[in-house]
Amino acid sequence: MRASSSTRATIGMAVFALVMSVALASLGVWQLQRGEQKHALMKALDERLAAAPVDLPPQSEWTHLNRTDDEFRRVRFAATYENKPDAMVYTSGSAVRSDVTTPGVWAFLPAQLERGARIVINTGFVPNEMQKRDEEDRAIAPLLTGEPAVLTGYLRFPERPGLLTAQESTTKRLWFVRDIAGMAEALGWGEVAPFYIDLEAPVPTAGVPKPSALSPKLKDNHLGYAITWFGLAIAVLGTFGVWLFGRRRA
DSSP states (O other): OHHHHHHHHHHHHHHHHHHHHHHHHHHHHHHHHHHHHHHHHHHHHHHHHHSOOEEOOOGGGGGGOOHHHHTTOEEEEEEEEOSSOOEEEEESOOSSOTTOOSSEEEEEEEEEETTSOEEEEEEEEEEOTTOOHHHHHHHHGGGOOSSOEEEEEEEEOOOOOOTTSOOOBTTTTEESSOOHHHHHHHHTOOSOOSSEEEEEEOOOTTOOSBOOOOOOOOOOOHHHHHHHHHHHHHHHHHHHHHHHHHHHHO
C-alpha cells in the first residue's frame, strides 16, 4: 500500500513539475517573441521619425490608418486653428519629449483643413505646475489668428480613460488622457479625425505652447523577462529533482 501511495505521489509531483516548467518556459518564449516585435517596432519608428514629412492622408483614407502602421508618421498640411474651447491634458513628464521634465499640460486645439475636415492638434507643452486656467488661455490666444498655417507634425492615436484615470474637469477643460473623442463631445468641437497631430513646427514667437521633434524611447526589457521565466522553469525542474532524490534515498 505504501509503495502504491509513494508511486502516485511521485507521478503527481512529476506531472506538476512538468506542467509548471512548460508553462514558465512558454512565458519565456513569449517574451522573446515580444522582444522581436518590439525591435521591429523600434526600427519602424526610427525610420518614420527620420523620414521627410509627407502630405496628410486624405479624409477618405482616415479610417484605414492604424497605430501599428502609421503612428509617429511625419506629415505636413495647411490648417486654421478654430476659435473654440481648447483642452489641456496634464503631464508630469514625457516619454517622447526629452525636453519635458516638469509638470504642465499639452494644449489641444481643433483645426480645420482647407477642404473643411477637422483634426485635433496637440500644439505643444505649456509649463503650468499649478494648472492656472488664465495662464493657459494666454498661451493659446496668439494661435487663434483665423489664418491658415502650414504645420508639420506626427500622426498619433488617442487614448481612452481607464478605471484608475482621474476624472476630467470640463470646467477647467483639463483631461488626464488624450481622449480626443471625449474632448470633442464635451467642448462642442464637432466631428474630428480619428487621430490627432503632435505638432513639430512651427514654434510660436513666444515659445509657448512649445512643439518639438519627438524621440520616443521604448522600454526593451523582454530578454531579461525571458531569462527570468526560463530560470524559474529550470528551478522548478531542479527542485523536483532534489525532492525525488531525497525520496529515493529515504
